[in-house]
Amino acid sequence: MTSAAVTPETTRATGDRIARFAGDAAVDVQLLCFPYAGGGTQVFRAWQARVPPGIGVIGVRLPGREQGFREPAIDTWPDALAVLVAAVAPEAERGPYAFFGHSLGARLAYELTHRLAAAGHRPPETLVVSACRAPGVAPRWPPMNSMDGPTLTARLRQMKGVPDEVLTNRQLMAMLEPVLRADLRLAETWAASPGCLTAPILALCGERDDIDPYEDMLDWQRHTTGAFAIRSFPAGHFFLREQEEAVVAVIGAHLEACRTS
Amino acid sequence: MSPTDDQTALGAPTMTATEEAIAEIWRGLFGITEVGVGDDFFELGGNSLTAIKFLARLEERFGLDVLLPETLYDDARLSRLARSIDEATA
Numbered sequence: 001m002t003s004a005a006v007t008p009e010t011t012r013a014t015g016d017r018i019a020r021f022a023g024d025a026a027v028d029v030q031l032l033c034f035p036y037a038g039g040g041t042q043v044f045r046a047w048q049a050r051v052p053p054g055i056g057v058i059g060v061r062l063p064g065r066e067q068g069f070r071e072p073a074i075d076t077w078p079d080a081l082a083v084l085v086a087a088v089a090p091e092a093e094r095g096p097y098a099f100f101g102h103s104l105g106a107r108l109a110y111e112l113t114h115r116l117a118a119a120g121h122r123p124p125e126t127l128v129v130s131a132c133r134a135p136g137v138a139p140r141w142p143p144m145n146s147m148d149g150p151t152l153t154a155r156l157r158q159m160k161g162v163p164d165e166v167l168t169n170r171q172l173m174a175m176l177e178p179v180l181r182a183d184l185r186l187a188e189t190w191a192a193s194p195g196c197l198t199a200p201i202l203a204l205c206g207e208r209d210d211i212d213p214y215e216d217m218l219d220w221q222r223h224t225t226g227a228f229a230i231r232s233f234p235a236g237h238f239f240l241r242e243q244e245e246a247v248v249a250v251i252g253a254h255l256e257a258c259r260t261s
Numbered sequence: 262m263s264p265t266d267d268q269t270a271l272g273a274p275t276m277t278a279t280e281e282a283i284a285e286i287w288r289g290l291f292g293i294t295e296v297g298v299g300d301d302f303f304e305l306g307g308n309s310l311t312a313i314k315f316l317a318r319l320e321e322r323f324g325l326d327v328l329l330p331e332t333l334y335d336d337a338r339l340s341r342l343a344r345s346i347d348e349a350t351a
Contacts, residue, residue, distance in 0.1 A: 040308065042303060042306065042307070042308045043308075045306055046306070066303070066334070067303065067334050067335070067337070069331070069334050070335070162309075163309075163310045165310060165313050165314075166309045166310055166313060169313050171316075171329065171330050172309060172312065172313060172316075172330045175330050175331060175334070176309060
């Protein structure tokens with residue numbers, strides 16, 4: 001890996017919503033990926049090497065996240081969707097694309113699919129919702145965004161979403177916690193848009209996920225007029241990291257099937 | 262082609278001691294052999310966990326708080342980080 005293919009100017013991410021991982025490779029279908037609360041587009045960087053040729057992996061980030069940490073961290077749905085529609089609509093016009101979102105990311109991708117449809121944009125070839133209860137299903141855990149610091153840290157440790165080394169690093173947590181809270185506020189104030197999408201939905205879940213378990217995801221089938229499928233992986237809420245190879249293989253095969261159908 | 266040849270071909274200067282120290286840490290962290298001054302920590306796959314490891318190794322080498330997380334997230338290019346460290350240790 002060298003810096004030869006991409007200049008530093010194009011890779012610097014401040015203020016940029018879109019992180020492209022395909023480099024110079026030819027792209028037939030763009031896979032736009034939305035991370036979980038507290039996660040970044042970096043989660044998806046390694047996916048590019050795992051997807052079939054012709055798929056370009058893109059990470060989408062909200063203002064205030066990752067290298068944009070000096071921007072205000074948006075934490076309301078109208079603001080978040082306005083920003084994301086502006087960033088993603090041009091990508092939708094480039095050609096076939098698909099959405100993947102994990103947890104908060106799935107909610108963002110679902111709402112964005114509705115907004116893009118309402119604005120007359122090309123719909124995604126498929127919407128992959130991962131570790132996210134279906135619209136209208138009640139959450140199983142109390143909200144985290146308003147927990148005090150120690151309670152939040154304890155819950156994060158229990159969820160195994162943030163490495164211990166990060167949780168115990170005061171300097172880094174001081175920088176990351178406001179962003180994480182903004183993400184959690186979004187995730188926990190989601191009022192799902194009603195109605196059906198035309199895009200097929202693929203739901204992915206963790207067999208041991210006690211936050212968004214399988215049974216809470218089945219109702220996603222009521223939100224598409226297209227095909228629906230659900231797959232589970234032997235892990236908890238963050239199965240996309242523990243089972244990365246299997247997860248990306250399923251998504252890759254699913255996209256190939258969408259392309260040829 | 263070695264990194265040095267590459268930089269010479271591009272007319273880039275050889276690395277300073279600070280830049281070389283960062284490059285050495287990155288080679289270990291990311292398991293790669295070639296690191297250039299224009300490379301970006303996050304482009305190479307850095308995340309919050311690797312950031313902690315990187316900052317800890319800088320601390321061992323250059324001293325406490327020689328590079329703050331904010332500085333890393335502001336602009337993670339190797340040459341820029343080396344300059345920040347040089348300024349902090351000057």
